[in-house]
Amino acid sequence: MTPRKIALVTGANKGIGREIARQLGLKEYTVWLGCRDAERGDKAAAELRTEGIDARALRLDVTSDASVKEAAATFAKSGDSLDALVNNAGVAIGGYAAPSEASIDDMRALYEVNAFGPVRVTQAFLPFLKKSGQGRIVMMSSSLGSIAQQLDMSSPTYGVNLLGYNSSKSALNMITVAFAKELAAHGIKVNAANPGYVGTDLNDHQGYRTVGEGAEIAVRLATLGPMGPTAGFFHDGHADDLGKHPW
């Protein structure tokens, strides 16, 4: 019998992250739900278990060294290796202030979660990903982090000129490439995903895509086979093809 694969999804108590965990769980992965609030994490894990999914809540605040270290220590006790890490946790704060008016405190808070968080979690869980021999890391980026699209006047996101959020996701894209280059030698593939505009708490449910649609690309990247790409930025493609997203 093939052993079950193991995944960790951050920010998995709601929104796209919870759905990524659900879809991976339905693919027979054991899913650890990295959640900063223990109660919300336990509730989400219990709900997924009613669908027959092996879901476990893991207390994890991506902005805290101590919390991430403790989460890695808890995970280590399971003796498992980690086949997929989805760095999904993210925030969008600061409203629509023009760049000249944007608060640096808001920007710092955005970077803590959206850019430094994935670095912190990836570094802490790398030993388990290396142990897997076929680790997959997905960085939940955004089309708003695409510099190419921000410069393209025909892009639907051209006018969404958010200094903090957009640049935190551009930074995450470069972080993706940097890890991908280092980790290729360990059989680890690292890619960035754009879920599209999904109706969640992040945007007061303004997004027109469902969480099911938004989760799909991250799930595909988390479950890539040995011939799959690394150091890429992707959104939904055709059934057997990944859609390349411009950087």
Ligand SMILES: NC(=O)c1ccc[n+]([C@@H]2O[C@H](COP(=O)([O-])OP(=O)(O)OC[C@H]3O[C@@H](n4cnc5c(N)ncnc54)[C@H](OP(=O)(O)O)[C@@H]3O)[C@@H](O)[C@H]2O)c1
């Ligand atoms: N929705 C979209 O249209 C869209 C588009 C492009 C990219 N994205 C990206 O997709 C990801 C998921 O977004 P979403 O739309 O599903 O948003 P969401 O519903 O607001 O969920 C965000 C998740 O991140 C968690 N989180 C926030 N700060 C955290 C921290 N310090 N430590 C651990 N977890 C933390 C939240 O936990 P709490 O419940 O405790 O706050 C929540 O579980 C984000 O990275 C976002 O930038 C979303």
